[in-house]
Amino acid sequence: MMKNYASRKRILGLVALASVALTMIALLPALFGGETALQIRASRQGITVPDGFYVYQRLNAEGIHIKSITPDKNTLVIKFDSQEQSTAAEKVLRRLLPEGFDIAQLEQSSEWLSRISPHKQSIG
Template sequence: MRIPLIHSQRQLIFGTVIFLILLTVGVFAYQHAWQAPEAVVKINVTNRGISLPDGFFLYQHLSAEGITIKSITSGSDSLVISFNSTEDSRAAEKVLKRIFDDSYRIE
């Protein structure tokens, strides 16, 4: 029995390849849309003349609270701290807001 829309073997192969490509793109799009939010905390300076905190200082304080840091990356005007989980990033945000005054923006 033949499918009425497919007239040749070439059309069947072409249709199958297109279907597999669309399926692959759909799976990647689905995974990207449902990924967990990135577990990071960003520290910015709000006043000129104030320097960013030292990474080792941050590491010591967060480790003392039982928070595991994945990495600390410095930018031109900010520090980005990455964590393994969003729970760690939320806990770190609370600790950092307690440590620093209004001269720093923690987000």
């Protein structure tokens, strides 16, 4: 009877461990990938960033799905669900916007770390 109890306890422990492992595997893409972003900023003084609604309309007309568009200081940050959408949007924006704008991919991989870190770190 004691041997049967220990065997059941071991099996339940393995099932719990397997459940945790599967959950971690399922959450990894959400932590390390998925969302990407572009940042548009004026490279010269006197130029203002394009209107977010205009950018949304133009990218939407090209079949590019946008997760969000947010003005941030003197920039426009556009978030996408995939790297493919972000790359396609960058090509369209380079063709669409006149000279004088910098369009760059933003690093999103460390953003989740800053959300869970209790201390803000500054470099420099």
